[in-house]
Amino acid sequence: EAAVTQSPRNKVTVTGGNVTLSCRQTNSHNYMYWYRQDTGHGLRLIHYSYGAGNLQIGDVPDGYKATRTTQEDFFLLLELASPSQTSLYFCASSDPGQNYAEQFFGPGTRLTVL
Amino acid sequence: QQQVRQSPQSLTVWEGETAILNCSYEDSTFDYFPWYWQFPRESPALLIAIRPVSNKKEDGRFTIFFNKREKKLSLHITDSQPGDSATYFCAAILSSGSWQLIFGSGTQLTVMP
Structure with missing residues (x-):
């Protein structure tokens, strides 16, 4: 079964802080995504x-940078965190050629910027 | 600009009733329409999907009805169960492009026992 893991699961930082969210997938998928989820x-x-070394803008x-270091690993970087970036962040992976490009989501990281 | 719209924002039905969740889209080039569901404190997961070559897709108690001319689709959940209580997201994909999922804002469904 598809596996996407994220770390940390919870993070609290202050305005102007530097944050890195990590995502790893063991599905051998080429596509990886970073989402934020906010009410409404x-x-x-x-x-x-x-794929590794490739980055596309969503x-x-x-306020966000990202880097894909390997097929498995995708990082989201917040270099000067702001309160507006307080959110629930999900990473996902997919193989577009399979099953309606089904995306498999990680468990999420809840980020709070004070 | 919101390309995928959902209504209602929230819906409450009684156990055994049919819940109807609505979705509309703007870009006529979208060619995959998956629905994802998300239970409280969990991640979204694929529930059911349809391609515009069909006007109906059924999977157990879950049915998608698709109207290409009106750019509308709906998810019908028959014999709703309390375990169906979740947030349902309609999404759209352009398969010849980036394979980016465009999500609607979701419908929060509550099924009362």
């Missing part, structure tokens, strides 16, 4: 990647 907005795509990229 559903899931919004921040960045995604086709719908809400401002």
